[in-house]
Amino acid sequence: ASAVVVGPDGAASSATARPTATLDLLTYGTPAPLGLDPGAADRSFDYVIGRAPGFLDGKPGMHWTVNGHTYPDVPMFEVAEGDVVRMRIDNRSGAPHPMHLHGHHVVVLSRDGVAASGSPWWTDSLEVADGEVYEVAFLADNPGIWMDHCHNLPHATEGLVAHLMYAGVTTPYLLGHDSGNVPE
Template sequence: HWHGIALRNDMDGVPGITQKPIDPGAGFTYDFTAPDPGTYFYHPHSGLQIDRGLYGVLVVDDPHEPGRYDQEWIVVLDDWIDGTGTTPDEVLTKLQATNGSGGMGGMSGMGGMGETMQSSLLGGAGDIAYPHYLVNGRIPTSPVTLTGRPGQRVRIRIVNAGSDTAFRVALGGHRMTITHADGYPVQPAVTDALLIGMGERFDVTVTLADGAFPLVASAEGKNGQGMAVVRTSPAAAAPPATAAPSQLTGRVLLGTDLLAAAPSRLPDRAVDTTHDLALGGSMAGYRWTLNGKSFPDTAPLEVRQGQRVRLRFQNQTMMFHPMHVHGHTFALTAGGARKDTVIVRPMQQLEVDLQADNPGQWATHCHNIYHAEAGMMTTLSYRE
């Protein structure tokens, strides 16, 4: 699945909706035009394979990009449990066997690990206490090093490829300017830290200071963090793996706090149809729902070509859900950012508008992969 790209429907990569699964030993060629520049990623839509590391980053460059930065770094965040004595599939089986062990609100750790996963910003912050959190595939005691020179301006493309973890990202000794959300320009916003949900991508710029600094991805509401080292001075001492820069507790922005830049705004027009999506869940059997049903029994969201569609996400659980729509971007109402994945906080309602301009059957789901696998998915379905 080419996450965030408004490509043609038969290339969307969702078994059972847009294609047959690719059999072992077989092949499938994806052939599509990427219509919009931006930071994207790709991953399978088969079971929990993304939580076994099967993903990559896809950057679509803008030929008209003015640049104005000296370097560009790609930073990928992940939570990791595969091969540490269990597998993602075994984790899901255990969640289901233990009636979720906190599936309604993340009040305890996976399988009784005993961790309380609560965030002041997100409420219930996940179901799984991961043993490792990674930045570019490395643990904090063996971090990747990103090198530059003092005074350089760097564009950092940040992708959360995790399955159950939102990350609070900060660079010690620096403030970040958020310039893009899910590939689209936003009105530049200066912040100390950025909270990024699963499936979200943000581009930020920083002006590098002199030294060696921790780029920390703290697992929101959980115990642990990922870390990379940003180094501009060969002689500076490396930060410790447990570094906790003060920026983590400074100003923190979410995608819902951002405003669209003028080129990213949807043209103003009346809404033609509205769909309510009640986000629900039950600890019994670890079942997650949209409008009271679990996929494939969920009712499709029917639209017609050319309509302006409003989706009204109503979170009826005590856990946050990063909701993702395939094949489209949407605009947060009241001038908010243009996105394809957005955090819906516990017991809150969030409205987004999209233009129905890409016919097909499009998966719409929570990007907590365990919630999606346990039923929190439907389709945005075009009708003649």
């Protein structure tokens, strides 16, 4: 084992034992009010991550999919300001993905059908292992057009990108190589 000791000359150190259990944020802490009611969600979406043969930027290969579609033909999740939104993230891709929704924090409701029972687990990035299914919720309180993508950036550049948009919000910007605006 290696260690770095910071202190005066001759300071001693001792190895710290490796924890015997993994911290599970789904059960850690004490439940508390969320400030929103996911049971009365205004919108619900599925975000199914997969892998399929196809073309991306004209290149053939095995590419990431969102709800069975390759980028840029992936769903646009539309919400209205004030909506309570539930999203089911289902990873069937064969690889883990740290999923990240820009502009919002989500609360984890369940993992693989097991409901959260600890303190509210609020996050902006969620590691979704292959075969895992998470349910999350958030309040649509930040109008815009936001990326919802894998934060393993090579996966994002390989098409694991979707967007969340607010009703009535538009942009003059175009996406794609002709426009020079490539999201990752």
